[in-house]
Amino acid sequence: MSHGARVIRTGVSSGGPAAPPPVTVASSSAGSDAELMDGGYFRSCAGMLKVAQMISLLIGFISVNNSSWTDYSAYSFFQIVTMCDLVMILFFYIMHIFRVYRKLTCVSWPLAEFLHYLIGTILLLIGSIVAAAKSYNITGLVAGATFGFLATILCVISMWSSYKVSCITQSTSKYHA
Numbered sequence: 001m002s003h004g005a006r007v008i009r010t011g012v013s014s015g016g017p018a019a020p021p022p023v024t025v026a027s028s029s030a031g032s033d034a035e036l037m038d039g040g041y042f043r044s045c046a047g048m049l050k051v052a053q054m055i056s057l058l059i060g061f062i063s064v065n066n067s068s069w070t071d072y073s074a075y076s077f078f079q080i081v082t083m084c085d086l087v088m089i090l091f092f093y094i095m096h097i098f099r100v101y102r103k104l105t106c107v108s109w110p111l112a113e114f115l116h117y118l119i120g121t122i123l124l125l126i127g128s129i130v131a132a133a134k135s136y137n138i139t140g141l142v143a144g145a146t147f148g149f150l151a152t153i154l155c156v157i158s159m160w161s162s163y164k165v166s167c168i169t170q171s172t173s174k175y176h177a
Contacts, residue, residue: 067140
C-alpha cells in the first residue's frame, strides 16, 4: 500500500484526457448524502400521512369552493386556512424529500414543524366547526367541513408523532452523549 501523494485530474490537460472518476457505491439509499432525493420518505408513515393531509385539505377546499354559500366570511376563512395549511404541509413534505433540513441546520426543524401543526390544527379545527355550523345541509359545504375535520384529525396525529419523536430523540441523546 502506498500512502504517498495522489494526483487528481479534474479535466483535460496537456497530458491527455482525464481518467474517469472512480465509481462509489452508497451503503444505503436513505442515509446517503450524495443522493438528491430521499426515496424512503415517500413510503414512510410520515410521508403518507402528509399526502393524506394534502389530499383531504384539497378535497375540502374544492368542495366548499364549488358550492353555493351565503355566509362569505365563514367559508372564506375556511378556504384561506385550508390553502395555507396545504401550502405549509407541501413545504415540509418537499423539505423532507429533498433533505433540506440537512443543509439548513440553523433552524430547529422538528420545533418548526410542531409549531406549524399546532397553529394550523387549531385554525383548521375552528374553520371546520364554523363551516359545519353554517352549512345549512348543502352537500358541498357538509363535505368540505367533513374533509376539514378529517384533515384536523390527521394533523393531530402528525403533531403527536412529531412531538413524540422530537422529545424522545432529545431526551435520549442527552443521556447517551
